[in-house]
Amino acid sequence: MPNSTNQQQVDLLKTIANQEGISLDSESLDLLQGWNIQTLKKIWATGRTSDGQQILLKVLPPNSTTPDAEFVTTETRESEISNILSQSGIKASRYLKTQFDKSPKWIVREYFEGQPLGDIYYLENIHQDDLFDYLGNVRNALGNKRSDLPQGLAKKANWVGKWQNEFNERLGFVEKYLGQAEANRLARCFDKTVETDYEQAILHNDLSPRNIIKTPHGYHLIDWGEAAIGPAVIDWATVWSFAVFQKELRAKIVQKIITDNPNKDKDARIFICLATRLLATIAEHHDYRLSLENTPRHLYPYNAKALETAYQNLQELLATLNG
Numbered sequence: 001m002p003n004s005t006n007q008q009q010v011d012l013l014k015t016i017a018n019q020e021g022i023s024l025d026s027e028s029l030d031l032l033q034g035w036n037i038q039t040l041k042k043i044w045a046t047g048r049t050s051d052g053q054q055i056l057l058k059v060l061p062p063n064s065t066t067p068d069a070e071f072v073t074t075e076t077r078e079s080e081i082s083n084i085l086s087q088s089g090i091k092a093s094r095y096l097k098t099q100f101d102k103s104p105k106w107i108v109r110e111y112f113e114g115q116p117l118g119d120i121y122y123l124e125n126i127h128q129d130d131l132f133d134y135l136g137n138v139r140n141a142l143g144n145k146r147s148d149l150p151q152g153l154a155k156k157a158n159w160v161g162k163w164q165n166e167f168n169e170r171l172g173f174v175e176k177y178l179g180q181a182e183a184n185r186l187a188r189c190f191d192k193t194v195e196t197d198y199e200q201a202i203l204h205n206d207l208s209p210r211n212i213i214k215t216p217h218g219y220h221l222i223d224w225g226e227a228a229i230g231p232a233v234i235d236w237a238t239v240w241s242f243a244v245f246q247k248e249l250r251a252k253i254v255q256k257i258i259t260d261n262p263n264k265d266k267d268a269r270i271f272i273c274l275a276t277r278l279l280a281t282i283a284e285h286h287d288y289r290l291s292l293e294n295t296p297r298h299l300y301p302y303n304a305k306a307l308e309t310a311y312q313n314l315q316e317l318l319a320t321l322n323g
Contacts, residue, residue: 006032009043009061016106017057020097021050024057041066046111055096056111059104072100074225075107077153081202081224082109084148088141091220112222114215123209123242128249131212134219135239136256139232142202146229149202157205157230159270163277164190170280173287177307186314189276193269201232207239233257233267234274240317241278244310254320268321275314282310 010029017024024047032045044058060071075098085092093110117123117131146154167174167187174183204211204221205228213220240253257267286307 009059012061012104013043013045013057013059016059016104017045017047020057020108022047022055022057022108023050042071046113049096053096054111054113055108056093057106057108059106062104068103068105071105073153076100077149077227078224079107079109080149080153081142081227084145084202085138085141088137090137090141091217093220093222112213112215112217112220114213114220116210117212117214117219118209123212123239123244123246123249126214126246126249128243128246128252131219132249132252135235138204138221139201139235143232145202146200149229154202154229157203157228157234159230159234160190160193160273163273167277167280170284173283174280176287177283178311186276186279189272189318193273199231199263200229203228203230203232203235205230205234207235207242209242231263231267231270233263233270237271237274238278240271241275241310244282244306244313250313254317258321272318272321275317279310279314282307 010032013024013029013032016022024045028045028047032043041064042058042060044056046054046056049055058075060066060068064071075095079095079098082092082094086094091112093112095107095109097108099106117126167190171183171187174186178186204224204226206223206226207221211221211223213222236253236256240250243249243253254271257271258264261267286303
């Protein structure tokens with residue numbers, strides 16, 4: 001039986017859908033009934049418009065901890081980037097209608113049904129060449145569009161300092177598996193990079209596998225709400241780090257960084273910092289996986305092979321980009 005809070009949120013979605021002539025998917029509502037809604041900042045469901053178009057209805061419920069202004073800014077940022085991509089010939093989910101002037105605030109946008117590329121930290125079941133080409137097209141579309149984002153939406157990416165703090169927080173896990181000397185050597189990678197004098201572009205800024213979906217029409221990036229302004233190499237380096245077992249994709253990304261790139265020395269330093277920080281995350285999750293019985297793979301997916309392979313990948317990266 002659904003609890004009263006869940007039922008209230010489902011009723012809220014249904015009310016808005018009825019007002020807008022939307023038929024919500026029963027499977028989507030059933031999933032919502034099973035969630036712990038009190039932990040959700042936003043609620044959503046998929047459905048179809050009266051003319052059969054697939055949509056996503058997302059609502060900021062009255063009891064959400066997300067401020068109204070934050071919801072509006074995030075969704076407006078995502079809408080603007082969707083427009084930029086669409087104008088460049090890249091399929092992106094258009095925003096069809098919004099209600100920002102009164103509560104509850106909500107949006108209706110196109111919905112592309114597909115499968116995420118693996119678990120939270122793994123890329124799986126991909127055609128490496130196609131994914132590389134798609135990501136390249138997205139980066140080309142956004143590379144010189146920084147000024148297209150309205151003022152107030154173009155937040156600055158917080159990168160090297162944040163990565164260094166995250167690495168230091170996980171230093172004990174790195175020492176446990178690689179030894180203190182190697183952990184300290186990797187920590188020094190951050191000392192060579194400063195957050196100044198880098199070419200700036202629009203970044204997705206959260207390119208984990210759960211935000212890349214495969215649809216019948218190809219790949220599609222979702223969840224642009226954290227998009228920021230920063231060095232374009234951050235998106236490439238993020239994908240490289242999650243491609244633990246995709247050697248061809250990693251090689252293509254590294255080659256892109258070191259070939260015909262006037263910023264290759266700077267980009268290489270950023271690349272190494274992000275890859276080092278994510279190795280520490282792998283070590284942490286591997287440790288938790290060992291310490292907990294029956295750990296769900298999607299929560300702590302890394303095993304010993306993944307940790308060893310990720311470390312070998314980082315060693316190869318350091319040799320290539322420092323060479």
